[in-house]
Amino acid sequence: MSGLRNMPAPGAVDARRPHAVAAPPPEKRGRRRRRTSGPGYTLYAQGEPMVWLTGGALVLCMAMIAGMVLLIVGQGLRTFWPVPVTRVTTLEGDRLMGEVTRQDRFAPGPEVLARLSPDDAARARAAMETADDGLVERRLLRTGNFELTGTHFHWVSGFAVTEEQAPPWAIVFERREWGRFYGVPVAFTVDGAEVARDPRHADGGAGHAEPSPVWAEFTARMPEIRRLIRERYRLEQVEIGRVNRRLESARLALRKVELRHERGRATDDDLARARVLQADRERAAQADYEPIAARIAGLNAEIRRPALLLETADGREKVLPLADIVRAYPANRLSLPEKLGVYLSRWREFLLSDPREANTEGGVFPAIFGTVVMTLIMTVVVVPFGVLAALYLREYAKAGAVVSAIRIAVNNLAGVPSIVFGVFGLGFFCYIVGWRIDTLFYEASLPRPTYGKGGILWAAMTLALLTLPVVIVATEEALAAVPRSMREGSYACGASKWQTIARIVLPRAMPGIMTGMILAMARGAGEVAPLMLVGAVKLAPDLPVDFQNLAGALGPIPTGPLHADRSFMHLGFHIYDVGFQSPNSEAAKPMVFTTTLLLITLIAALNLTAIWIRSRLRRRFSAGAF
Amino acid sequence: MTHTAPVQPPDRPIEMSGRERILDDARFAAMARGESIACETHAALAGEDTVLEIDRFNLHYGTVRALYDISMNIPRGRITALIGPSGCGKSTLLRSVNRLNDLIDSVRITGDMRLSGDSIYAPDVDVIELRKRMGMVFQKSNPFPMSIYENVVYPLRVDGVRNRGTLDEVCERSLRGAALWEEVRDRLQESALSLSGGQQQRLCIARAIAAEPEVLLMDEPCSALDPIATSKIEELMLGLRGEYTVLIVTHNMQQASRASDFCAFMYLGRLVEYGPTPDMFTNPHLRETEDYITGRFG
Ligand SMILES: Nc1ncnc2c1ncn2[C@@H]1O[C@H](COP(=O)(O)OP(=O)(O)OP(=O)(O)O)[C@@H](O)[C@H]1O
Ligand SMILES: [Mg+2]
Numbered sequence: 004m005s006g007l008r009n010m011p012a013p014g015a016v017d018a019r020r021p022h023a024v025a026a027p028p029p030e031k032r033g034r035r036r037r038r039t040s041g042p043g044y045t046l047y048a049q050g051e052p053m054v055w056l057t058g059g060a061l062v063l064c065m066a067m068i069a070g071m072v073l074l075i076v077g078q079g080l081r082t083f084w085p086v087p088v089t090r091v092t093t094l095e096g097d098r099l100m101g102e103v104t105r106q107d108r109f110a111p112g113p114e115v116l117a118r119l120s121p122d123d124a125a126r127a128r129a130a131m132e133t134a135d136d137g138l139v140e141r142r143l144l145r146t147g148n149f150e151l152t153g154t155h156f157h158w159v160s161g162f163a164v165t166e167e168q169a170p171p172w173a174i175v176f177e178r179r180e181w182g183r184f185y186g187v188p189v190a191f192t193v194d195g196a197e198v199a200r201d202p203r204h205a206d207g208g209a210g211h212a213e214p215s216p217v218w219a220e221f222t223a224r225m226p227e228i229r230r231l232i233r234e235r236y237r238l239e240q241v242e243i244g245r246v247n248r249r250l251e252s253a254r255l256a257l258r259k260v261e262l263r264h265e266r267g268r269a270t271d272d273d274l275a276r277a278r279v280l281q282a283d284r285e286r287a288a289q290a291d292y293e294p295i296a297a298r299i300a301g302l303n304a305e306i307r308r309p310a311l312l313l314e315t316a317d318g319r320e321k322v323l324p325l326a327d328i329v330r331a332y333p334a335n336r337l338s339l340p341e342k343l344g345v346y347l348s349r350w351r352e353f354l355l356s357d358p359r360e361a362n363t364e365g366g367v368f369p370a371i372f373g374t375v376v377m378t379l380i381m382t383v384v385v386v387p388f389g390v391l392a393a394l395y396l397r398e399y400a401k402a403g404a405v406v407s408a409i410r411i412a413v414n415n416l417a418g419v420p421s422i423v424f425g426v427f428g429l430g431f432f433c434y435i436v437g438w439r440i441d442t443l444f445y446e447a448s449l450p451r452p453t454y455g456k457g458g459i460l461w462a463a464m465t466l467a468l469l470t471l472p473v474v475i476v477a478t479e480e481a482l483a484a485v486p487r488s489m490r491e492g493s494y495a496c497g498a499s500k501w502q503t504i505a506r507i508v509l510p511r512a513m514p515g516i517m518t519g520m521i522l523a524m525a526r527g528a529g530e531v532a533p534l535m536l537v538g539a540v541k542l543a544p545d546l547p548v549d550f551q552n553l554a555g556a557l558g559p560i561p562t563g564p565l566h567a568d569r570s571f572m573h574l575g576f577h578i579y580d581v582g583f584q585s586p587n588s589e590a591a592k593p594m595v596f597t598t599t600l601l602l603i604t605l606i607a608a609l610n611l612t613a614i615w616i617r618s619r620l621r622r623r624f625s626a627g628a629f
Numbered sequence: 630m631t632h633t634a635p636v637q638p639p640d641r642p643i644e645m646s647g648r649e650r651i652l653d654d655a656r657f658a659a660m661a662r663g664e665s666i667a668c669e670t671h672a673a674l675a676g677e678d679t680v681l682e683i684d685r686f687n688l689h690y691g692t693v694r695a696l697y698d699i700s701m702n703i704p705r706g707r708i709t710a711l712i713g714p715s716g717c718g719k720s721t722l723l724r725s726v727n728r729l730n731d732l733i734d735s736v737r738i739t740g741d742m743r744l745s746g747d748s749i750y751a752p753d754v755d756v757i758e759l760r761k762r763m764g765m766v767f768q769k770s771n772p773f774p775m776s777i778y779e780n781v782v783y784p785l786r787v788d789g790v791r792n793r794g795t796l797d798e799v800c801e802r803s804l805r806g807a808a809l810w811e812e813v814r815d816r817l818q819e820s821a822l823s824l825s826g827g828q829q830q831r832l833c834i835a836r837a838i839a840a841e842p843e844v845l846l847m848d849e850p851c852s853a854l855d856p857i858a859t860s861k862i863e864e865l866m867l868g869l870r871g872e873y874t875v876l877i878v879t880h881n882m883q884q885a886s887r888a889s890d891f892c893a894f895m896y897l898g899r900l901v902e903y904g905p906t907p908d909m910f911t912n913p914h915l916r917e918t919e920d921y922i923t924g925r926f927g
Contacts, residue, residue: 497761
């Protein structure tokens with residue numbers, strides 16, 4: 004019976020496999036041979052579709068990241084390179100002079116062409132027709148001279164240019180106010196009296212290529228003016244600041260006595276004495292103030308004496324006092340080393356000085372400093388807290404529902420929008436904790452808040468809260484990765500739990516904890532939204548640490564303790580502010596790239612430092628040689 | 630009792646002394662039923678001075694019983710070897726002596742042990758003080774992530790010893806004791822993790838003897854070592870004899886026969902036979918012991 008059942012009916016074979024020419028012998032059919040060759044087979048066998056899929060995803064990610072970084076690096080590095088100045092004459096007879104900042108192709112509207120003479124319009128149309136894309140070229144010229152023209156930029160269409168040249172003595176002026184100025188030197192005056200004059204040429208003095216006595220005079224006198232301006236800055240910031248602090252402390256001393264008197268803890272006599280003392284101190288400060296003010300006034304007069312008489316492209320003249328000039332260079336006459344010099348000096352200014360002109364020019368030193376200090380305070384706060392919390396969760400707490408719930412809550416905390424942390428920080432740190440601190444320790448300066456407002460400390464605390472989950476999770480993982488055998492070894496030596504944790508577990512987990520710290524720093528340094536609520540400002544009057552420009556130093560030197568209550572500037576917020584809140588957005592755009600480049604570099608530098616420390620720890624703790 | 634020359638290696642059949650082994654199927658039947666059995670303890674143990682007394686000790690991992698009514702006296706100043714097939718509870722017993730099993734939440738115990746008469750499992754025992762009276766060497770070396778020097782003096786450090794002279798002296802003495810001094814004397818401040826596996830294990834031994842413990846617990850200390858390092862450690866154990874009590878778990882019958890004074894055979898969580906090593910190897914009372922020692926089962 005069984006033999007019969009296994010034997011297939013002859014007809015059935017043919018019905019199932021009508022094309023089976025060489026059917027395998029019946030006794031072998033039970034074991035169907037698997038295909039081991041053919042295109043589809045090898046493809047799957049070698050897993051190639053998955054290689055392509057996974058590899059493609061990686062390439063896509065890398066391309067996007069690399070593209071963004073390249074854009075930022077390219078644009079950011081280019082910003083400060085001095086470009087030549089060009090002077091164009093348009094069909095309408097306008098003369099414009101400036102730096103080409105952008106180029107693109109566009110289709111001029113009919114109203115543009117209608118404004119041209121028939122000949123010119125025909126030529127423009129012809130240019131459009133011959134071009135492959137039917138568009139004409141145009142350039143954005145940074146023409147500056149805002150107080151004369153009312154604009155910083157001009158679009159110039161290619162077909163509208165009748166004449167174009169590079170005037171050899173066109174000078175680019177970066178000024179303290181009103182943006183850039185482009186002009187050709189005519190004369191150098193001191194107190195309005197001419198000291199030097201350039202030879203004039205038929206084309207209005209714009210084309211002369213021989214040495215310029217005015218420029219020589221300018222380069223000779225500018226260092227002295229710079230020195231005087233630095234001196235004035237020092238007097239204003241440091242000396243007057245000192246007097247102001249004395250006045251403030253005298254006022255606070257009196258206010259303290261007044262407050263005590265109100266509560267009946269100081270006698271009328273005390274109050275009267277305090278009033279007298281305060282008046283004395285105020286007088287003394289005033290006496291100190293006057294000579295400083297006089298010196299400043301003297302400096303001001305001195306600084307404003309020398310001036311340049313300049314001629315613009317459209318033939319107007321303008322007197323520019325040397326005091327208004329930050330940097331000036333004859334853009335078309337620069338050799339490569341000189342260009343490099345301008346480039347580096349701009350970078351130096353960018354990195355080391357204060358912003359000018361609503362942050363669109365000058366430096367970002369306060370923002371760099373604010374970002375670094377805030378990130379460091381944040382790290383100092385978040386790492387110990389996170390590590391302690393993780394230690395409790397992993398080492399002390401009994402595993403159970405509560406611990407799991409806490410762990411989930413911590414992980415969820417990482418998903419809360421950062422602005423919510425900002426609101427919490429404002430409400431809790433600034434208004435509740437800060438107000439308490441103010442009423443307890445800074446009562447005399449109320450109603451002006453000291454800690455009861457946004458400040459670098461509260462910003463750091465808010466970000467610490469924000470980055471806490473990162474540290475806790477990383478630390479927990481690092482603790483869990485410490486081998487049980489090490490703990491047991493320690494206990495077997497008679498160590499207590501805390502000794503084991505402090506001497507064995509924590510050092511062993513340190514690289515992992517450092518990883519958490521690195522992630523937290525990267526997250527914190529790049530965060531902007533919550534900072535807007537808890538202390539980052541567009542322009543901070545003072546740095547969180549007092550700085551001084553000391554003679555002989557490369558840059559400003561910190562000379563005071565940390566003022567954790569002060570508001571601060573932050574690179575991330577600076578990018579937002581300059582890029583999107585600035586009245587002169589075209590001029591600010593390069594600054595956005597440069598600042599972004601700087602922020603990325605800064606975060607990378609912070610991370611690399613931490614990674615370097617971590618790898619050193621790793622080498623120390625786990626060089627397992629077998 | 631002096632140590633005798635190495636007895637029969639286990640790979641050759643042991644010559645029968647002519648005496649009949651006790652063939653007790655009842656024991657197997659009892660074990661199969663999950664009951665505890667009485668240990669066959671040789672009379673020679675009676676004359677020894679006991680340092681560690683294990684008194685009807687039971688241990689459960691959760692619902693799994695790992696040790697059944699173990700009762701044995703570990704003689705002071707001697708080397709006692711625990712042998713038995715894998716999974717029979719040797720490590721569990723050893724770890725119970727210094728209460729390392731406390732770290733595992735699911736462990737429950739009954740019975741008691743006494744170290745020089747002091748109860749180990751009484752409720753008011755200071756476990757940390759207790760562990761300081763013992764040293765332990767683990768099967769897998771576990772040097773700490775710190776320098777060689779700090780590794781060795783770790784037991785003293787956690788005890789609060791700060792005196793540099795004392796620490797230096799202990800470090801050298803312990804490293805010499807563990808036959809490692811010559812190799813590391815010039816690199817004491819280097820990371821312990823830069824040592825080779827065998828050196829790391831000897832470092833762990835140095836650490837275990839640094840605080841001069843009353844009892845040294847060793848869980849297969851030589852399983853990862855080459856014959857030379859193994860013989861060094863055996864020499865070390867023999868050198869410690871008299872001063873220290875050593876309780877060593879080993880799978881190496883040669884080692885047990887060469888380097889121990891007493892030998893305890895465990896099986897399925899029970900202590901089966903316990904006696905002087907020469908007797909255990911040449912004249913075991915039980916058939917199971919003989920079978921295990923000669924390699925016929927286990
Ligand atoms: N942490 C633990 N949790 C649950 N069961 C355990 C645990 N540790 C050991 N056991 C069980 O207890 C029994 C005894 O284990 P133990 O480690 O004492 O054996 P051993 O004799 O040392 O074996 P080996 O010679 O292989 O080291 C085994 O059955 C093991 O599965
Ligand atoms: Mg074991």
